[in-house]
Amino acid sequence: MxxxxxxxxxxxxxxxxxxxxxxxxxxxxxxxxxxxxxxxxxxxxxxxxxxxxxxxxxxxxxxxxLPVGFERVTAVLPEHQAFIVKKWAADAAKKTKEQAS
Structure with missing residues (x-):
């Protein structure tokens, strides 16, 4: 990327x-x-x-x-939990991008 x-x-x-x-x-x-x-x-x-x-x-x-109310984290998770966290991260990025526009 x-x-x-x-x-x-x-x-x-x-x-x-x-x-x-x-x-x-x-x-x-x-x-x-x-x-x-x-x-x-x-x-x-x-x-x-x-x-x-x-x-x-x-x-x-x-x-x-980082936007107010956000925190950067690093974690080692089982695959299924990592999938969920990545989805949350993508959703949060989309919301913050919309707010910045």
Whole structure:
């Protein structure tokens, strides 16, 4: 799954980050515009790891922004229970996406 976000999500993610403009530009291009990371590595003369780190820093901040009343959990469950939890997660994601629109 490609990591993607819209402009509002991006702005919220970078709001409290202490990052340079180059990191913002790279992350914007990859996460919002859907450009390949390799494009930035070549254009800016950076290693793929450096570009990946810039993108992942913003993505981690995005994932940390949970809606009020939500909590991120990790669990090991029997297959049938995991199926139910995944369905709940999909339903919750759909509801939060509808509320954001």
């Amino acid at each position: 490609k990591k993607r976000m819209n402009e509002a999500q991006f702005q919220k993610a970078i709001k409290d980050l202490d990052i340079g403009q180059q990191t913002v530009d790279i992350a914007w291009g990859v996460l919002v515009e859907g450009r390949p990371q390799a494009e930035y590595a070549v254009a800016l003369g950076l290693s793929r790891g450096a570009v990946s780190q810039a993108v992942n820093r913003v993505w981690a901040a995005h994932e940390a922004n």
